[in-house]
Amino acid sequence: MRVRVRFAPSPTGPLHIGGARSALFNYLFARHHQGVLVVRVEDTDLERSRSEYEDEILASLDWLGLTWDEGLRVGGPHAPYRQTERLDTYRQCAEVLLERGLAYPCFCSEEELEAERAGLIAKGETPRYLGTCRNLSEEERAARRQAGIVPTIRFRAPQDRLYVVEDLVRGRVAFEGNTIGDFIIMKSDGIPTYNFAVVVDDHLMEITHVIRAEEHLTNTPRQMMIYEAMGWEMPKFAHVSLILGEDRQKMSKRHGATSVIQYRQRGYLPEALVNFLALLGWAPEGQEELMTLDEMVRAFSLERVARNPAVFDLDKLNWMNQQYLKRKSTSELGMLLRPFLEEAGYGAQVAALGEARYRILVEGVRDYLVCLSDVGEYARPFLDPPRYDSEAEAVLAQEGVAEMLARCRVCLGALEGGLDEAQSLLKELPGMLGVPARQVYRPLRVALTGKTTGPELPFLVAVWGGQGTEERLQRAFAFLSARKA
RNA sequence: GGCCCCAUGGUCAAGUGGUUAAGACACCGCCCUUUCAAGGCGGUAACAGGGGUUCGAAUCCCCUUGGGGUCACCA
Numbered sequence: 001m002r003v004r005v006r007f008a009p010s011p012t013g014p015l016h017i018g019g020a021r022s023a024l025f026n027y028l029f030a031r032h033h034q035g036v037l038v039v040r041v042e043d044t045d046l047e048r049s050r051s052e053y054e055d056e057i058l059a060s061l062d063w064l065g066l067t068w069d070e071g072l073r074v075g076g077p078h079a080p081y082r083q084t085e086r087l088d089t090y091r092q093c094a095e096v097l098l099e100r101g102l103a104y105p106c107f108c109s110e111e112e113l114e115a116e117r118a119g120l121i122a123k124g125e126t127p128r129y130l131g132t133c134r135n136l137s138e139e140e141r142a143a144r145r146q147a148g149i150v151p152t153i154r155f156r157a158p159q160d161r162l163y164v165v166e167d168l169v170r171g172r173v174a175f176e177g178n179t180i181g182d183f184i185i186m187k188s189d190g191i192p193t194y195n196f197a198v199v200v201d202d203h204l205m206e207i208t209h210v211i212r213a214e215e216h217l218t219n220t221p222r223q224m225m226i227y228e229a230m231g232w233e234m235p236k237f238a239h240v241s242l243i244l245g246e247d248r249q250k251m252s253k254r255h256g257a258t259s260v261i262q263y264r265q266r267g268y269l270p271e272a273l274v275n276f277l278a279l280l281g282w283a284p285e286g287q288e289e290l291m292t293l294d295e296m297v298r299a300f301s302l303e304r305v306a307r308n309p310a311v312f313d314l315d316k317l318n319w320m321n322q323q324y325l326k327r328k329s330t331s332e333l334g335m336l337l338r339p340f341l342e343e344a345g346y347g348a349q350v351a352a353l354g355e356a357r358y359r360i361l362v363e364g365v366r367d368y369l370v371c372l373s374d375v376g377e378y379a380r381p382f383l384d385p386p387r388y389d390s391e392a393e394a395v396l397a398q399e400g401v402a403e404m405l406a407r408c409r410v411c412l413g414a415l416e417g418g419l420d421e422a423q424s425l426l427k428e429l430p431g432m433l434g435v436p437a438r439q440v441y442r443p444l445r446v447a448l449t450g451k452t453t454g455p456e457l458p459f460l461v462a463v464w465g466g467q468g469t470e471e472r473l474q475r476a477f478a479f480l481s482a483r484k485a
Numbered sequence: 486g487g488c489c490c491c492a493u494g495g496u497c498a499a500g501u502g503g504u505u506a507a508g509a510c511a512c513c514g515c516c517c518u519u520u521c522a523a524g525g526c527g528g529u530a531a532c533a534g535g536g537g538u539u540c541g542a543a544u545c546c547c548c549u550u551g552g553g554g555u556c557a558c559c560a
Binding site: 008009010012042044045047048106110113117120121122123124125126127128152170173174175176179180181183184186187188189191193194195197198213214215216217218219239241242244246248249250276279280281283285287289306307308309310311312313315316317318319320322326366367368378426427429430437438440441442444445451452453454455456457 | 486487488489490491492495496497498499507508509510511519520521522523524552553554555556557558559560
């Protein structure tokens with residue numbers, strides 16, 4: 001049978017790191033088995049669902065390079081793929097359960113339910129619905145409807161049974177039926193609840209493997225009950241452990257960036273994020289960690305997915321992003337960097353540079369970048385005039401520095417061409433001046449950039465050209481004479 | 486609180502009864518170098534604790550401890 005898996009986010013927020021990894025594992029599994037990946041949206045929470053989030057989630061999947069074969073946007077034989085457009089289907093299924101006596105209307109108020117729950121917790125028992133409305137007579141039901149109470153529909157959960165999930169990553173997990181009370185499958189407004197809608201959709205969409213986060217593990221017995229009651233075949237389940245923050249708590253807003261777009265905005269590459277996420281909870285057989293999506297597809301298997309939760313390690317993501325950045329061609333990197341330079345306020349200056357000099361700037365800056373948004377910081381010495389602080393002052397004020405710089409100015413001002421010329425000219429400089437290399441470069445760097453560290457001098461000088469370099473030296477002289485006065 | 490999951494260095498992890506317990510990130514040191522990075526080489530560092538089973542346990546079982554999840558008219 002052909003493998004069919006799905007990614008089914010709720011549009012209640014942007015795509016989260018954890019959601020992205022679930023999507024990725026489903027993608028890898030589907031592709032590895034030449035199966036089908038379905039993307040549908042679970043928007044039955046009318047309060048919190050928003051279509052903007054749906055768009056945003058799909059855009060994040062696009063950005064990550066995770067494509068799907070069926071569902072939202074692409075359509076397919078089981079349309080529609082948005083749960084709020086499938087309400088009739090759920091109602092019909094609920095009707096079937098009602099007719100078979102496997103579900104019943106419940107008239108309990110929220111207050112009553114709350115009190116019941118509190119009471120059970122106080123007694124040290126599993127909080128669950130004890131079945132107040134389970135065996136009401138038709139007359140009693142009619143009376144309550146008469147009184148204007150709109151019921152929910154509850155599923156009659158079998159009590160004396162053991163539900164065993166044969167989980168593909170966790171192994172055999174058993175749940176006692178009597179720890180699960182009758183649960184609501186249809187809210188009073190006629191919208192299905194999650195546990196009901198997933199089962200209906202997964203069955204109708206012929207899903208063969210449900211790969212999802214571990215937080216759903218304890219929902220599984222409820223869903224198994226529904227499969228049984230409807231007489232449907234169950235899919236295989238695979239519950240992937242959670243991604244934790246550095247404090248070992250479940251990742252949440254207070255851990256900083258948790259959504260895919262945030263990483264995109266910070267300048268992480270999609271291939272780096274995908275690679276990093278894949279290695280959180282999964283390990284290929286070999287030693288190689290840097291892998292393309294296709295390589296991951298080939299190597300992926302659920303047997304190698306870890307059971308223990310994984311802490312999100314930003315250091316490693318940073319390293320990985322840097323590795324991918326290093327592998328980019330200069331022209332591609334140049335294109336990727338442009339929006340980030342604009343963001344940093346260097347749009348006009350970069351445009352004024354022209355192609356050739358921009359390329360040199362990119363070359364001069366590329367080894368320093370951890371993520372694309374770092375470019376503002378490293379491009380600054382190329383684009384902003386130098387400003388001298390006390391450390392710079394100390395260097396420039398040294399004996400003989402002003403004279404040495406004046407002679408540098410003559411040499412550098414004559415510069416015409418590109419990087420190669422700048423490179424050789426700077427190399428010859430100490431010899432021409434008869435000064436040890438270190439005593440040339442350090443003061444020169446400080447004079448030109450105001451800093452003792454930064455990009456390599458030849459790149460800077462080549463981007464500025466002879467004239468620009470001279471102007472900067474001029475500034476240094478101005479600073480020195482202002483200081484004397 | 487009930488139920489469920491998990492437990493190898495700071496982090497990700499390999500390991501599936503016999504290994505000097507891989508590798509990666511981070512950290513530290515050295516080299517390279519006109520600075521800082523990058524790069525190269527090397528180093529520190531782990532089987533949560535206690536009981537079993539076994540000739541032999543990181544690997545199997547039990548308990549403890551610790552972490553997490555879940556018990557909604559949220560998904």
